[in-house]
Amino acid sequence: VEAEFIEWLRDRVAASSAVLTGIGDDAAIIRLPGPLAVLTSDMLMDGVDFELESADMRRIGRKALAVNLSDVAAMACRPVAAVISLALPLSRARWYAEEFYAGLLPLAEKYSVAVAGGDTNTWNGPFVVNITLLGTPPQAGPALRSGGQVGDEILVTGEFGGSILGRHFDFEPRVAEAIWLREHEEVHAAIDVSDGLSLDLFRLAAASSCGAEIDLSQIPISAAAHELAEGSESSGSALDHALSDGEDFELVLAVEAESAARLVSSQPLSVPLTRIGRLVAEPGLWQISPGNPRAPLKPRGWEY
Amino acid sequence: VEAEFIEWLRDRVAASSAVLTGIGDDAAIIRLPGPLAVLTSDMLMDGVDFELESADMRRIGRKALAVNLSDVAAMACRPVAAVISLALPLSRARWYAEEFYAGLLPLAEKYSVAVAGGDTNTWNGPFVVNITLLGTPPQAGPALRSGGQVGDEILVTGEFGGSILGRHFDFEPRVAEAIWLREHEEVHAAIDVSDGLSLDLFRLAAASSCGAEIDLSQIPISAAAHELAEGSESSGSALDHALSDGEDFELVLAVEAESAARLVSSQPLSVPLTRIGRLVAEPGLWQISPGNPRAPLKPRGWEY
Numbered sequence: 001v002e003a004e005f006i007e008w009l010r011d012r013v014a015a016s017s018a019v020l021t022g023i024g025d026d027a028a029i030i031r032l033p034g035p036l037a038v039l040t041s042d043m044l045m046d047g048v049d050f051e052l053e054s055a056d057m058r059r060i061g062r063k064a065l066a067v068n069l070s071d072v073a074a075m076a077c078r079p080v081a082a083v084i085s086l087a088l089p090l091s092r093a094r095w096y097a098e099e100f101y102a103g104l105l106p107l108a109e110k111y112s113v114a115v116a117g118g119d120t121n122t123w124n125g126p127f128v129v130n131i132t133l134l135g136t137p138p139q140a141g142p143a144l145r146s147g148g149q150v151g152d153e154i155l156v157t158g159e160f161g162g163s164i165l166g167r168h169f170d171f172e173p174r175v176a177e178a179i180w181l182r183e184h185e186e187v188h189a190a191i192d193v194s195d196g197l198s199l200d201l202f203r204l205a206a207a208s209s210c211g212a213e214i215d216l217s218q219i220p221i222s223a224a225a226h227e228l229a230e231g232s233e234s235s236g237s238a239l240d241h242a243l244s245d246g247e248d249f250e251l252v253l254a255v256e257a258e259s260a261a262r263l264v265s266s267q268p269l270s271v272p273l274t275r276i277g278r279l280v281a282e283p284g285l286w287q288i289s290p291g292n293p294r295a296p297l298k299p300r301g302w303e304y
Numbered sequence: 305v306e307a308e309f310i311e312w313l314r315d316r317v318a319a320s321s322a323v324l325t326g327i328g329d330d331a332a333i334i335r336l337p338g339p340l341a342v343l344t345s346d347m348l349m350d351g352v353d354f355e356l357e358s359a360d361m362r363r364i365g366r367k368a369l370a371v372n373l374s375d376v377a378a379m380a381c382r383p384v385a386a387v388i389s390l391a392l393p394l395s396r397a398r399w400y401a402e403e404f405y406a407g408l409l410p411l412a413e414k415y416s417v418a419v420a421g422g423d424t425n426t427w428n429g430p431f432v433v434n435i436t437l438l439g440t441p442p443q444a445g446p447a448l449r450s451g452g453q454v455g456d457e458i459l460v461t462g463e464f465g466g467s468i469l470g471r472h473f474d475f476e477p478r479v480a481e482a483i484w485l486r487e488h489e490e491v492h493a494a495i496d497v498s499d500g501l502s503l504d505l506f507r508l509a510a511a512s513s514c515g516a517e518i519d520l521s522q523i524p525i526s527a528a529a530h531e532l533a534e535g536s537e538s539s540g541s542a543l544d545h546a547l548s549d550g551e552d553f554e555l556v557l558a559v560e561a562e563s564a565a566r567l568v569s570s571q572p573l574s575v576p577l578t579r580i581g582r583l584v585a586e587p588g589l590w591q592i593s594p595g596n597p598r599a600p601l602k603p604r605g606w607e608y
Contacts, residue, residue: 021446021448025379025450026376026378026379026449027342027343027375027378027379027381027437029342029379030341031340031341033339035336035337035339036333037334037341039331039334039385039421039436040332040387040421041387041422041434041436042423043389043390043423043425043432045391045425045432047427047428047429072331077331085345085346085347087347087349087432119345119346119347119434121352123352125349125350125351128349128391128429130345130347130434132345134343134438135331137333142325142331144325145328145330191330207329
């Protein structure tokens with residue numbers, strides 16, 4: 001499939017001023033705005049991250065890039081170039097590859113990501129994709145998980161829970177939102193919710209050597225979480241789903257208190273920003289609710 | 305396996321001044337010497353690139369990095385940081401992962417490559433590894449396949465053929481050699497031999513809008529190529545093996561004529577440099593030998 005497919009792909013990949021030499025040499029040469037690079041990589045496998053038999057290869061192609069975009073957004077960085085490796089089942093290799101890229105390329109174009117190279121293979125095995133995304137930090141520098149400070153308010157974008165009903169494929173990575181926030185307000189730390197809101201918030205707090213206090217009444221719960229909770233196979237309340245379901249790919253941000261107040265009242269983004277708690281000195285995760293004493297909250301989510 | 309394994313790995317990965325934030329955040333932050341980055345990625349799969357049942361996982365770990373190092377060497381660039389994704393068979397995931405890294409990490413240290421992150425997965429499927437390597441060009445800039453000029457001499461490092469007998473695992477990527485050559489002499493173009501000497505030389509010539517003329521009497525033939533040719537299952541002469549076997553991972557260089565003469569007589573590297581031909585105006589691959597007219601030579605090697 002390789003030589004002919006590389007031609008096919010090269011014809012479809014938009015030229016990028018950042019990529020000096022892309023598909024077709026031994027490595028891609030990429031010009032960054034400065035000497036700092038961010039690099040992230042995600043591997044998705046048939047039977048683990050999706051079921052190829054029932055999933056649409058275009059949605060898989062979109063998601064494979066989108067999860068990496070979400071990681072770069074979690075650093076408040078700008079994506080620049082991607083390298084894409086595929087292991088394609090022999091029987092339908094070319095068709096799968098074309099469908100994959102038909103799903104991926106519009107998202108790459110939307111976020112100005114150059115497809116700079118990769119490695120396209122066929123085998124007698126299940127479909128595997130690995131994407132590595134190279135990005136560049138904003139003026140204010142990348143947002144780490146570890147930058148949170150006691151007293152920071154915890155803000156989140158969007159709503160949580162029930163992504164399994166479809167949003168885990170069709171989510172919008174919060175790239176533009178993260179960069180805007182980092183450049184305009186005092187965002188100290190950030191993480192994207194890939195494994196579950198309570199678990200990923202716990203990780204941010206731990207990396208920042210803090211604890212986190214969540215007001216459970218303030219969690220933005222998605223319609224999909226309600227739908228799951230009301231279904232016949234319900235495994236918990238809508239709030240449970242919002243706190244523990246994976247693949248929301250929303251941002252959790254630790255923001256200096258005055259910045260946070262300004263953001264919540266002005267709502268400068270096209271997606272809602274909600275204050276759900278704050279970072280505290282005591283390690284661990286804590287729940288608060290009006291009229292009740294503070295109590296420990298177990299971080300839940302997808303653990304490997 | 306993930307959380308505990310990440311701890312295990314973090315303890316074993318050497319700190320690097322180039323990696324500001326490595327394993328454990330959403331993305332790695334890497335400081336390059338300048339704004340130019342090179343990026344390459346290779347995926348290796350059980351049953352395609354090796355047979356896990358008969359191969360040693362440490363050799364696979366070493367090779368997975370070495371093939372990427374060879375790609376970066378083919379650009380005459382310096383490797384900086386790697387991100388590593390694994391799909392590990394569930395039954396022996398942790399053991400496989402530790403053996404893999406036991407093979408990889410010494411090579412990473414030798415070439416000052418920081419393991420900056422990745423994605424470690426388990427599944428009910430065959431072993432897959434993808435490594436993406438980030439590098440940085442030398443002062444003279446990266447060496448492309450396309451920089452060759454009519455009249456350039458074609459030099460090669462080392463010997464060719466028969467890598468299947470062991471060298472496809474244990475080869476030394478020509479990183480230091482490529483950088484030294486690019487910085488000290490007029491190296492116009494380079495490629496590493498992954499698919500076969502005649503095929504990869506043909507690719508370099510074609511990318512440079514030239515043809516190439518090879519003196520078949522000058523090809524450095526490895527002992528392994530002779531061994532294969534003399535074996536009972538021989539599929540060609542030792543020269544055939546040298547011209548068409550894949551995975552030699554030696555360099556093919558298009559070098560300005562005076563530089564080439566100087567290099568061949570001074571032999572400045574620890575590996576031999578041999579002149580095997582030159583770039584010519586007529587497209588295609590040509591063989592010459594003393595007393596015979598020039599004749600076309602079919603590029604042979606591993607085509608996908």
